Amino acid sequence: MPKYVYDFTEGNKDLKDLLGGKGANLAEMTNLGLPVPPGFTITTEACRRFLTDGALPGGLEEEISRHLAALEEKMGRRLGQADDPLLVSVRSGAKFSMPGMMETVLNIGLNDESVRGLAKQAGGNERFAWDSYRRLIQMFGKTVQGIDGELFDEALEELKNGRSDLDLETEDLQRLVETYKGIVREQTGSDFPADPHRQMLMAITAVFESWNAPRAVLYRRQERIPADLGTAVNVCTMVFGNCGMDSGTGVAFTRDPGSGHQGIYGDYLQNAQGEDVVAGIRNTLPLQELERIDKRSYDELLQIMEKLENHYRDLCDIEFTIEGGKLWMLQTRVGKRTAAAAFRIAVQLVDQGLIGIDEAVTRVTGDQLAQLMFPRFDGGAEKKKIAKGMNASPGAAVGKAVFTAERAVELAAQGEAVILVRRETNPDDLAGMIAARGILTSRGGKTSHAAVVARGMGKTCVCGAEELEVSTKERRFTAPGGLVVSEGDVISIDGSTGEVFLGEVPVVASPVVEYFEGAPVGDDELVAAVDRIMTHADARRRLAVRANADNAEDASRARRFGAQGIGLCRTEHMFLGDRRQLVEDLVLAAGDDERERALAALEPLQRADFTELFRAMDGLPVTIRLIDPPLHEFLPDYTELSVRVALAGDRAEAKDVKLLAAVKRLHEQNPMLGLRGVRLGLVIPGLFAMQVRAIAEAARAVPGTRAEIMIPLVGAVQELECVREEAVRILAETGVEALVGTMIEVPRAALTAGQIAEAAEFFSFGTNDLTQMTWGFSRDDVEAAFFSRYLDLGVFGVSPFETLDRDGVGRLVRIAAEEGRRTRPDLKLGICGEHGGDPDSIHFCHEVGLDYVSCSPFRVPVARLEAARAALAGGGSDTR
Known part of the structure; x- marks a missing residue:
């Protein structure tokens, strides 16, 4: 039979998978000889069995009873003993910290008899005993019996009648206990359970069940914590902080x-x-x-x-x-920390000799670096300060004030920026905290629920702004001087200073972005920490980092941010605006002459585009994808044109009638799977040749250029061979050397990569389209339609467009990489879909042996850091 229960003396900090973070660390502190109340931990394995079977595992109750008996013998008291009670807490504790998301019950073992024994035990302190009893009923009723917590809160507020909870006398608390017991009886149809052992088992079951509570599921999804870990349960001897002012x-x-x-x-x-x-x-x-x-x-x-x-x-x-x-x-x-704290602490610990610089790189994340790159408030702008609280989690957040989590979610779904304003937050507010740009509370400090959760999520947060009178019911708050801010009014909060401003405050670039743009490190401690981490990260990573850029301006920024080349230049983006008509003329050309005229008009424009791009990259590799437009983006709208011709009737212009006939001929029901990519290049003679010639001539004009020509949407090696033959001929004629490769974005291409590698010198994985085609859905059409439901059901842990689907799309990437290199050992491999800037996906790219990732210019520093973290995760020396 498996062992489900461990005494605190039996574990250690390395057993988090089994004992959860809290249990493992309680054991570690016990081993260190620190003053920890005795207790025991029920394992995560027991929780997983419970969640699978719907009942406590066989033998668990007996094992709990044995450990409880040992605890009672050690303490010299029995659980709930009438004259001298042992009381325990039952607390959740998953492997990863989930603050406030699961259940805790304190003071288990109290009933109408043992409460008097507790008072006697505390030297006749009856107030303390009855305060502990009302807390048990309140927590147990809400977390174990599912009673609306507001019922208990309202009863307490009514009794206090404006007083502090410390002003309540023993008689007040005794009446409150009876009121609470009445609430339990009314809401559940039975009395509050008086049996201490039943209390404990019910609480343990409730903690297990809380693993799948909506707020816990939402938090795990937000933090990407696996859903199958389960939580441990810690049963700990109660020690009391509420037995007087010396406590x-x-x-x-x-x-x-x-x-x-x-x-x-x-x-x-x-x-x-x-x-x-x-x-x-x-x-x-x-x-x-x-x-x-x-x-x-x-x-x-x-x-x-x-x-x-x-x-x-x-x-x-x-x-x-x-x-x-x-x-x-x-x-x-x-402890959870802000992004700025993470970088500072990592470097401080290196300087103290506690960790090496390699470990310092692993202690920070790309997401934290991205947070440091967010804008901050303009110090020179005019601002109307209305309050100040504690700077709980830094950042600059602007949005409409909202006073409920539900309203925050509703407005955010409509594209509105919101600030969630509460007296204090609780775990039920999690969805609103995720939806909001920032969080403002009038109560609580740096260790309150709002502060801890906001820091973990990287959300701007100001806590404990005591000057504000927040009325959730009236959906407004009142600032000093009688200023009223109602729901929908815009406010700005500065999580770095704790200041709250009325209206929208302008923002400026962060000093970290200015550093990446080339500003000197100077005396800024945070920037110095970022510089130190990034310098070492660049020395440790194997993956190169390129950028997706379609113009010289984006390319220049990418280089300043540390890009080592362009991994994707989307040439179809060069034909928008005024040039769209030229592509339309090309696609609708009636014969060779019209097509040649359209191509002749496009070629010098393309040559100039590529020349600027090559100059900006100054000898770094530039991968140019030949035009891949879904055809409908470059044709007149079929419906609008049909209506215009129909309304004109006999008076319709000949040009419109001719145009309608051509558009009708080319109209597609599903343009994303239609005449695009390599297919368009093969159907329209001269199109790809024009682009290759423009690339070659631009490369010849900019010495040192390293051009890479990428053929899009290839599904068969024969398609690639047709285009490659023409491209190689043009390159030879111009005397320019350039690699010719393809984008792997069709599942068939991944599965026939060994054949395709015979004609390709590089693969770049276009994981946006590869994800769509592998899953069989269009991102634009389905994300809003059913993704939220799929996340709720656990079909997705995270959107496959956000993080690479390792089991499906990732397997295709792995197959293509292995089979491609089997054919061509020196095959260059990269990724240029949006996953190229996602931390988890970057780690996957490192694992499968890709040479580089390519992402948006702003994500380049993030990718550089994560590429180093991926390399260090595989082991290596630690330079002290």
Whole structure:
């Protein structure tokens, strides 16, 4: 029988797959001799069995009972014992941190008898005991029994009647317990379960079930966490931060998760339990205040923080409780951080000798680098500041104020930029937080739910703007001076300073973008960290990084951003605007003479285009895809033309009648699968020859040019051979050397790559079309139609147009790469679809042995970093 339960003394930090992050780290802290309340962890394997079978695995209850009995013997108390109760918490803990997304229940073991025993245990502190009891019923009712949490919140607010929760007396809390029990009875049809063992098993089951709760599913999708991991469950002896002003609870970071700066960062709340801090229910005190309140615990906490950071060699996020002056550690994990903090901390740890520079590169991501490249507010612009809170997660966000998650999702779906404004957020707000450009709360600090989740997602966030009176019901907030901001009014929030402005504040380029544009590093600490990471990344990556660029301006920017060539120049983009008519004339030409005139008009324009592009790239390779237009983009609209001719009747112009006949002849029901790519070049004599001649003459005019001619949409080697023969002849006539290859974007091309490589000197994978053709759907037509449903159902973990589908499209890429190189060992391989700028897809490209990825100019730095991370993921030396 498998082992499903591990005591905290049995695990370690390397068992996250089995024990989850929380359980593995509780075990690690226990092994380090830190003050951790005793307990045990139920494995992720038990959760997976539960989710598959719909019931707790056989033998699990007996195994839990054995570990509980051992815990009771160690503590000298039994769970829920009437005169001297042992109480436990039941907390989720997946391999990857999912803050607030799954369930936690505290104070399990309390009932009408043991609550009095708890008061006696606490030296007659009845208020503390009844406060703990009402918390159990409230948490258990909401998370285990599925009761609307608002019912409990409303009852509490009514009882408080404007008072603080600390002002409630014992009698108030006793009445609240009876009210809460009445809510449970009314909502469930039965009494609150008094049996402590039943409470614990119900809570464990609820934690397992919460793995598939909508907010957890949404968070996993956002963070790309696999859906089949499951969560562990941690059963831990309760320690109490709510038993008086000499007790409390807090969250600490070993460095600032917002900026990365070293120092003391965190929040503390006296006479409270853990959920009070992250929920932002009461405004917290800065962690430094703990030195004044309880210096002994403060000094011990600082020693533990230093020990944990040195042990984990990273920023640590710590949860702790102080019970009557005794410090207890409840959790540690490698902390979530902003993009700026990630780069600063990585370099700091190198300088401290805790990690090597290779590891520093793996500690930051391309997505974080992209966040640093977002614009920031213009410091010189006129701004109307209306409030200031805590700078919880940096960035510049502008949008319409909205006050519910549902409204944020609704407006964002309509293309509106929104700022989600709440008193405090909770896990149910996740969908709105994802949809919003930024998050603003009037309560909570840097460790509140809003701050932690926003940092993890890279969202701009300002927390604890106490000057604002937020009314969710009236959908507005009131700023100092009586200024009212209603839903739909535009506000701007600065997550770097915590400032809130009325109206739209202009933005300017970030210093990181200015650095990539060529500005000196200077004294900017963040830019210096980026420079150091990127310099080493370029030395470690194997994949080259090119850019998709169709003009000299984009090509020049790509070079400044570090591109090593052009991987895709889409020549059809050169024929838009005024030139569209020339292509229309070519396609509709009635005979050889008309076609030759159209080609003669196009050739000098193309030659000039390519000359500018080659000059901009100054000897770097440039891959030019011959024209690949879906035909309908270069023809008059068939319906509009038909209506115009029909309405004119006998008065219709001869030109329009002739044009209609030609368009009707060429009209296609599915243009994306019609006369385009290599097919168009073969059907219209001279078209590809004109482009090849323009490329050759431009290359001859710009010494050092390394041109690569790419034939699009090839499905059979015979198609490529026809075009290649003509291209090679023209290149020979002009005395220019250039590679001739093809874009692999048709499944048949991938499956016959060995044949195609006989005529191709390079492959470039066009994964946009390859994805469409492999899946059999059009991106433009189906993303809005059913992708969200497919994501909900788990058909997709992520859109296949966003990240390469490794099992399907990826397998075709792998087959084509292997069979192509078997035919031609020196075959150059690249990717030029949008996946070329996606981090996960870049790692796949490295794995299958491609030579380069090509992406938009703005994504070039991201691709450079991810290419290095992919290389380092395969192992290698660590340069200290």
